[in-house]
Amino acid sequence: MKAIPVDNEQNNEQKPANPSNNGAEQSEQSELQAQMVELQMSMAHLELTVEQLDQVIARQDQHIQTLQRQLQLLYTQIQTQGPEEGIAPFDIMADKPPHY
Template sequence: MESLEARVVELEVKAAFQEDLLETLNEIVTRQEQQIDLLQKQLKALYQQMQSQGQSGASDGNPRHEIPPHY
């Protein structure tokens, strides 16, 4: 009978560890999702900035036509 009780206790311990691991992984995935959303917003803003610079004629996108800041 002790063997059965020990097996049940072992299963309960494993289940508790798995629950903790799932909670940790869920937190990590949530944090990564927030980071991805932020990066997408930043990329979109950068893309829009580049588009507006291209339309305003500030630069044709060729670095040879840009004057370095030290001149």
């Protein structure tokens, strides 16, 4: 590559700031900051929602386990009862409601 001579007087001069360009950069930065804040708020809201849903799922799991134990106890009770102690058979003619 060939070196290009540079005039020192031109280099020492500072270019005047372009107010329209500087304002556009600041506007873009503030817009990006606003978007970042919005994303952070959305992320925080989603994290809170996930934690709440996790708690709901944990409670439902405990409830389901309790119901399963109760159902197992009922099955055990029904199996240990004799036929005369069990649930009476349903007879539609004998168990007719009084309003018929």
